[in-house]
Amino acid sequence: MPVQAAESPLSRYLGASSCASSSCHGGAGEKRDQVLTWEQRDVHRRAYSTLVTARSGQIARAAGLGKPETEARCTVCHAPFAQVAPALRVVPLDVTVGVSCESCHGPAESWLRSHTRPDFTRADRAAEGLAPLEDLYVRANTCVACHEQVEAGLRAAGHPELRFELDGQTRAEPRHWREPADRSGAQAWLVGQAVALRELEWHSGQTAGAKDDRLSERRDAVRWLLAHAAPAAGLPLLAAQPDELARAAAGKTWTAADTDALRTRLARTAGDFRNGVTSQVQQSCRADRLVLALDRLFAASDRALEKKLEPELTALFRLAQVPAEFSPAAFADALDRLVAAMK
Numbered sequence: 001m002p003v004q005a006a007e008s009p010l011s012r013y014l015g016a017s018s019c020a021s022s023s024c025h026g027g028a029g030e031k032r033d034q035v036l037t038w039e040q041r042d043v044h045r046r047a048y049s050t051l052v053t054a055r056s057g058q059i060a061r062a063a064g065l066g067k068p069e070t071e072a073r074c075t076v077c078h079a080p081f082a083q084v085a086p087a088l089r090v091v092p093l094d095v096t097v098g099v100s101c102e103s104c105h106g107p108a109e110s111w112l113r114s115h116t117r118p119d120f121t122r123a124d125r126a127a128e129g130l131a132p133l134e135d136l137y138v139r140a141n142t143c144v145a146c147h148e149q150v151e152a153g154l155r156a157a158g159h160p161e162l163r164f165e166l167d168g169q170t171r172a173e174p175r176h177w178r179e180p181a182d183r184s185g186a187q188a189w190l191v192g193q194a195v196a197l198r199e200l201e202w203h204s205g206q207t208a209g210a211k212d213d214r215l216s217e218r219r220d221a222v223r224w225l226l227a228h229a230a231p232a233a234g235l236p237l238l239a240a241q242p243d244e245l246a247r248a249a250a251g252k253t254w255t256a257a258d259t260d261a262l263r264t265r266l267a268r269t270a271g272d273f274r275n276g277v278t279s280q281v282q283q284s285c286r287a288d289r290l291v292l293a294l295d296r297l298f299a300a301s302d303r304a305l306e307k308k309l310e311p312e313l314t315a316l317f318r319l320a321q322v323p324a325e326f327s328p329a330a331f332a333d334a335l336d337r338l339v340a341a342m343k
């Protein structure tokens with residue numbers, strides 16, 4: 001089951017304006033400018049506006065839906081306030097704000113007053129219902145809900161394919177918080193992939209709805225990736241229970257050696273692309289996820305190395321780009337060149 005980290009049955013929604021006073025998060029200074037960052041730079045603030053564009057209209061028409069801004073199949077991710085049950089609303093909620101504070105931090109009624117208490121620890125706040133997003137496992141659960149899987153019918157209608165990747169997506173969101181300097185991108189990557197696998201397995205188990213032929217390939221691709229990644233990071237391979245793997249990865253004390261082992265292991269997977277057994281479609285799905293992984297694992301941890309390996313990483317990216325033209329043999333050769341360049 002997908003874990004709904006940001007949902008607490010005890011708490012109701014207050015809307016973004018309740019966070020926005022200038023002495024709280026609506027100020028101008030570094031410590032009070034979260035609302036400003038979100039309003040001016042965060043795409044989540046514009047997620048509803050996306051639904052009223054011509055492109056969204058096309059997607060909705062092709063999928064046989066009505067107006068996207070009133071379709072639950074769109075608002076569930078682009079305007080989550082539309083989905084909040086009447087009983088959970090303290091005030092009328094403005095759906096046009098898109099993905100707002102409470103969509104990630106949890107409905108605020110239960111914690112709004114207490115979360116500023118100077119004697120409150122993070123654990124105290126979490127107990128009141130403020131999602132402890134500093135925990136990579138909780139964070140991954142929050143983001144993955146909207147970022148891994150969009151129905152096959154919507155993809156066929158032109159919706160972009162989604163791929164959850166916690167590290168890159170966390171970095172791409174304009175940051176309205178301070179992150180510990182020693183936080184490893186590789187660790188975030190691993191936690192994110194394990195949570196993505198749990199979601200893909202859960203969706204694969206659902207039999208209702210239109211058949212999604214790419215789903216099993218995408219799931220197997222992430223499973224394959226983790227079958228290499230987990231042991232490299234010294235974690236027991238719990239492929240049957242990706243949720244446990246995600247928790248273990250989030251709780252682990254991560255070292256630079258783990259990052260190194262992880263990327264070395266994933267770079268040395270050329271043999272898997274030469275096995276002559278795995279189908280071309282499956283290989284192309286694996287390559288798609290592997291390229292994103294290598295990009296994160298080199299880029300996130302070591303700028304100098306990233307620069308040095310740029311030609312090899314770019315070559316891999318190009319080879320993985322067009323599924324129909326994917327050549328496992330050429331990709332395997334390019335992986336060998338990456339490994340040679342790493343020395």
Ligand code: HEC
Nearest residue numbers: 043046047050077078080099103142143146169170172173
């Ligand atoms: C309630 C659903 C929802 C949640 C939760 C959510 N997002 Fe998003 N996110 C979206 C939607 C919808 C878009 C697309 C916005 C648009 O362009 O209209 C998006 C876009 C993004 C983008 C820009 C596009 C991309 O993929 O690079 C980033 C980065 C991002 N989200 C990161 C995150 C992170 C990190 C988290 C968790 C801390 C998160 N999101 C949680 C719905 C969500």
Ligand code: HEC
Nearest residue numbers: 050055056059060068073074076077146147149150154160
């Ligand atoms: C499972 C969550 C989810 C659902 C459901 C969903 N979207 Fe999205 N949508 C996203 C995310 C996340 C992105 C950002 C993808 C990226 O940039 O990689 C996005 C991107 C888009 C974009 C492209 C925005 C851009 O500027 O590139 C459009 C258009 C869009 N969605 C429209 C729709 C419509 C219309 C529906 C309903 C028919 C819908 N979405 C349903 C999560 C969702």
Ligand code: HEC
Nearest residue numbers: 019025034035038044099100101104133134139176177178
């Ligand atoms: C897409 C998800 C998302 C949305 C939307 C979002 N946040 Fe956050 N927020 C995060 C994440 C992730 C963190 C980092 C958690 C941590 O390390 O404590 C964070 C951290 C924070 C922090 C802690 C800052 C610090 O440095 O300790 C504050 C305050 C905050 N958010 C306020 C807001 C407010 C106010 C809004 C709405 C205007 C908002 N957030 C919207 C995901 C989100």
